[in-house]
Amino acid sequence: MRMQERPEQQEVYNPLRNLTEAQFMALGGNAVVFVRPIRGEALQKFLSADVSDGDELQLVMSGDGQPLFVADSEDAVIDWLSDKNYGVVALH
Numbered sequence: 010m011r012m013q014e015r016p017e018q019q020e021v022y023n024p025l026r027n028l029t030e031a032q033f034m035a036l037g038g039n040a041v042v043f044v045r046p047i048r049g050e051a052l053q054k055f056l057s058a059d060v061s062d063g064d065e066l067q068l069v070m071s072g073d074g075q076p077l078f079v080a081d082s083e084d085a086v087i088d089w090l091s092d093k094n095y096g097v098v099a100l101h
Contacts, residue, residue: 033073041072042095044086052079 028036049064056076060066067086069078080086090097 030073037072037096039072040094040096042077042090042097043070043072044068044083044097045070 045068047066047068048062049058049060049066050062052058052060052064052066052068053062056079058079060079064081067080067083068076069080069086069089070076078086078089080089
């Protein structure tokens with residue numbers, strides 16, 4: 010039995026990558042946040058923060074990529090989000 014040949018992977022055009030800030034907000038971009046784990050050294054590269062290189066943190070970012078909150082646990086993020094009206098996406 011022969012394995013089927015797969016067609017070459019083609020990059021898919023995603024029009025959402027080219028939205029203006031106004032277009033993004035019209036789609037509800039200000040109502041979505043992303044939560045992702047991040048190490049201290051990675052966080053220090055784009056945000057002035059008093060953290061150690063090996064720290065395991067949780068970063069909450071707005072839909073447009075602006076950092077909103079940094080915590081040392083998922084529970085702290087859940088607590089912070091509890092009184093906010095955001096749709097949440099977890100990144101792994």
